[in-house]
Amino acid sequence: MxxxxxxxxxxxxxxxxxxxxxxxxxxxxxxxxxxxxxxxxxxxxxxxxxxGSAPAGEELARTTDIPVGGGKVFADQKVVVTQPTAGQFKAFSAICTHQGCTVDKVADGTIDCPCHGSRFRVADASVAKGPATKPLPPKQITVSGETILLT
Known part of the structure; x- marks a missing residue:
């Protein structure tokens, strides 16, 4: 798509x-x-x-679980959700584009991979520090009230 x-x-x-x-x-x-x-x-x-209607998709978290300027890794779903600015939520693959390790944390404005030190920006998952050369691919989410759904 x-x-x-x-x-x-x-x-x-x-x-x-x-x-x-x-x-x-x-x-x-x-x-x-x-x-x-x-x-x-x-x-x-x-x-x-x-x-009476429920949004489609898997519930990941509440909006209050995702810090502004940071994010949270959902290793089981292989997705990371960030909130670059208040009320703006984004999702990306949690699989590092360098060698396929799962990123393990979001800190200081980056999504971090423990294997070789690659870091990706929370705003758009672009590479902030290599060895990765490609951004994390986007994932589709929907925010319904205070619920974040993986769609």
Missing amino acids: DAQRRTVLTAGTAGALALMMGCGESGDEGAAASEQPTSPGATTATEESPA
Whole structure:
């Protein structure tokens, strides 16, 4: 999926279905899908799902679990979630692009790999320090209320 097709849908089930199908529109009557183009792996959606509907995806964390200017590694899901600025959440692969180790921490504005010392910036996962030469790939998340979901 290219970066132009990545969107954050904040209107509950209809939006989640559209995202899973790769559509940019919702055909369900009465369901208003609000789309907000973002950079890959990013979301700033904070609206809650309508009563009776649950957002699609695996729950990773609460928004309060992710520090502003930092992040948290979810090793089991192989994803790292960051909050570069207040209310802006991003997700990236937790697999280092150097030799495939799993990053193990987020500190001082970087996502750190324990194997060879590569560091990636929390804002966009670009390389801050090698030996890695490629950024961490983005992952898609959705923020619903105070819940962060891996989609």
